[in-house]
Amino acid sequence: MRASLFITCYNDTLFPETGRAVVRLLERLGVELDFLPAQTCCGQMHANTGFRAEAFSQARRFVQLYRDAECVVIPSSSCVAMIRDQYSGLFEELGNEELRKQFAALLPRVYELSEFLTDKLGAEDVGAYFPHRVTYHASCHGLRGLHVGDRPFRLLKNVRSLELVSLANLERCCGFGGTFSVKNAEVSTAMLDAKLTDVLATDADYCTALDNSCLMHLGGALHRRKKSLQTIHIAGILASTMDHPHGATP
């Protein structure tokens, strides 16, 4: 199996360890990965803030770059939701028929990481080991945008020594919302407070998710409040093994 990794702009810059974890995990499962250095951003930030022409440029770049890929794996549910929900409309409004067709052909080959593992590879037990108490935060775009359902739970339940604790009000947004976290910082913070109360009540060691964006928001607040609870992208947990546990130097 060959797959092309779209790491996303913010993982590339802010969370390279997530990208490295995805590589370790997928190569362990026998996937032959490539990384196209021409990739930048999916256009989500521009599209969701109203900068449509700019979002279109990024969307076009994505399609032109990946149109021949066997499949594309993206470790960020919100970027995948951007591609699935908004690209068509952008191409219809600003693009051309050729681009729209290329995108339609590419779309079924674009996977969020947990989808790729469970649906494409048929793997629920990825041989991971993570001896910690973990709670799962359902990012809105994964939950309601992609309908990932119980895929992340099936993956986490098969991790050796992982104690999974459920999070109250799982379906409620953490308040990140991209530029919302800055434009409406006070309301975003009020939503964050509510989410943190639920997260801390789990008494978990780690809070995980399909999206580092929510985790940047939650983790930043946990650090501000000097809490020991840490955030980790699900790839970090799934990449961790008995021989090579999370936190060991690569």
Added chain:
Amino acid sequence: MDPRVAPPFPTAALPILQNMQLRKNVAHATDVIQAKRNNLVAEKRDWHELRTSAAAIRAHVLANLGTYLEQFETTCTAAGGTVHWARDAAEARAIILRILREENATEVIKIKTMTSAEIQLNPALEAAGIAAIETDLAELILQLGEDEPSHIVVPALHVNRRQVRDIFAQRMGLPELSDDPEALTAAARAYLRRKFLSVPTAISGANFLIAETGSVVIVESEGNGRMCLTLPRTLITLAGIEKVLPRFADLEVLLQVLARSATGERMNPYTSLWSGITPSDGPQRFHVVLLDNGRSEILGRKVERQTLQCIRCGACMNTCPVYRQTGGHAYGSPYAGPIGAILTPQLEHMQHAQSLPYASSLCGACYEVCPVKINIPEVLIELRAQVVNQERSQPSRWFDPMYLGMKAANFVFAGAARFRLAQRVGHLALRLFTGKDGWIRRLPSLGARWTMSRDLRALPDQTFRDWWATREASATREASQHEERR
């Protein structure tokens, strides 16, 4: 609440976020309604099909709105009603005032109608010397407490019963009143009965208009609405033009989804239907004011049109994590929450309330519960694009950090070399703000809005793409060394 003078959402939200009592009231009330709603939706095995039907009926109406409105005018007139067409709020107010003057009215009783708040009817009545008396219990609480509605279904949702007691005790002159719900409703009942029996003119909104029969439908929980609909001599119904349904039988679908979504009930306690006038029974003069006020403009737009499918159930508000924190007042409009965030700016022709499309984290909870499948996030994004198109060429935005940032990001994302350079520059620049523990606690400009409540981890020394390049290089080197050894 008038969106033309209301402060922008982020500013309006600030004092509310400090009001812990209000936030507690809102969270409690929305939790209760949502739990009831979720239970009743779960018991309905054909919920998905019902929703699909409701959405299809509403979309069909919008695609044929002119036809059904004209049919309604014909059937309602034939049944003895008088139909008036109002292009905007001012016209609607003028029509209603003219009718009330012809009736020599000095007082008018009102059923809860958000549309009357939309056209700022009460201040206009007051200016004309006509006292408007709200008879919906929640609206009465707000009117006596000189407060504003914060929810389209439960307007006094932000007020708890101890606060209601205080308002009633003071305004009704009942110092001994307890906060027992029965005592409170008894006090309201005694207060309102006098008005029901003495005021001969009433104003209502409409949940639905039926084109086939010329009927108007009102759903309510208290029966006070029915008093207003049956006791007065003259009744004026104010309805947005989108409220029409083709057939009487369409109620089968819409009343099912409305009651479950709005109040978490299988059926609302009172459903009133009437068609024109019945001689010697009920009001003998009946007017319907059909209000456009920007709606036909919305109708003409592809993505935004679905906004008019709304049946005002308020389920989107109850599930919204933003509304949960701020309540309705921050939205500066009678229409609050997710539906308000898309409806209000459009009713204002995108001239006011420009902050509202941004008052959402785009979490999608509203779309998931909407009984007529309005894709609110999609409309929010569409409106954001319109705001940006309007504003981007304005000189005031030339140095706006958000606009500058977006333009810079677009430049950077257009090429991998630029992107890599920006990553390196960013890495160096953020070092200035990074503490010894590798975390950033304070940033300037827009960044300060982030660090208000959240730290930011410093940018790692090596980006993913650089790690990958290094790995590739060493793999190639190993392969060639291996080749040489052979």
